[in-house]
Amino acid sequence: MIIDCHTHVWPDPIAKRALAGSVRDLPRRGDGTVDGLRTSMDEAGIDRAICLGIGNTPEQVDKANRFAGGLDPARFTGFGSVHPGLPVEENVAGLRKHGLRGVKIHPMFQQLELDDPRLGAVLDALQGEFIVIVHVGAAGEDPGNRCTPEMLARIVREFPRLDLIACHFGGYRMFERAMEVVCGLPVYLDTSWPPGLASFDPARVRDLVRRHGADRVVFASDWPMADQCAEVEAIHALELSDDDTAAVLGGNAARLLRLDDN
Template sequence: MIIDCHLHVWPDHIADAMQAQRPAGMPLRFNGKLSGLLETMDEAGIDKGFALGVGIKASVVARTNEFIGGVPRDRLIPFGTVHPELSVEENLTILKDNGIVGVKLHPLFQSLSLADPRVEDILHGLAEAGMPVITHVGSGGDDDANERGAPHHLAALVRKVPELTLIACHFGGYHALDEAEQHVVASRVLLETSWPPTVGDLDKARLVELIRRHGADRVVYGSDWPMADPAAEIAAVRALGLTEEETEGILGGNIARILGIS
């Protein structure tokens, strides 16, 4: 089974607007629409994936979660959005009302800091509700945005909310791999493999060492669709030279085991 833990998707009209916005300076390689996502999954041989919603401000959290909650559940697992300008109770109510099972945090796009005490409070609530969280970690924006998602902030957050199931995107530090290796690798988080435009740009030997130091059974595959091509990212993971057991675990077995995905 192949499970992609990092699939952004938007309503059609927003996806059309995103084509001109170039998130984090990167062009969209696919259209960002639900129909396009399902087509890409079929072509890449992806069985299931996390459909990620990101509410850039508090006023769109409800609408974003309503859309994400409506994705087809046979293929997609809805990971919705929260915002620190809403109370813990408001965030949880909106998630539960839409049948959301997990949450995506995005310090770059939400003006949300992993060091914000309000974020910590929300994560305590999510942990109590049994909802896993996947978060961007590292750079990709201006200096302020890069600081909001810095790996050392994630490491501090992990210590403060130890009961939370937390997935750290981009090996725990997009374009900040040295800091990720210092603060995030070998911690209790799950590491996710996306590195747009492709993880194939990274040094294979370094990645293999990083994965095994962290524990290959706690590394999960993600593409960052529509900024990256899932088929190419699956091929890049297979080309790392890991054992078959390690590779198949990363591509789907690990997250299926951890989250109980059948």
């Protein structure tokens, strides 16, 4: 099984507009629609995708959660949104209401910082029940000061029962800092690095995977900002063992999502 842990889709009527408002310096490899993602997955041999909903403002959270919760569960696992501008209880109740397994936090789009005490209160409430995937590092012209590897490391230490996935190996455009600060911590790292993982020397990525532990790395493309076929090929190009490759491409995510329980 291959599971892509980092994709973005929007309702058809707003997908084009939403995609145009995302990071502008990256090429688009898809149209951001559910059907577009399904076609891309079929071409890449991907069985399941985690689709990340983001409510940039408190008012957008419920809409994002409703859409994520309504995706076809046969192919998609919707992750919703939380926002520190909402009461902690309302954030948690919204996720439960829409049957969501996890949330995406994106400090740039949500205009918040990872060390915001209000966000800490929400993360505390999510421990033991929800998976949290966090953008770490830069984005577009934003240097990433809101979500550094160091901030992520503090979250890992402060909330030890939180199932946490750090996007972009723990620091987009901050690979060396992530290697030093995040590598080895009890956190899952996703492999997304738009416009493509192949832009890295495979030896560097292979070294990070082995140091961090292949059982704590999950395949991710960041579609539609990257080509899913190329990202699967890039994982194979790392020349990990067959067992480690299978774990990264899907086994670790299946365990985290508790797919075997279903």
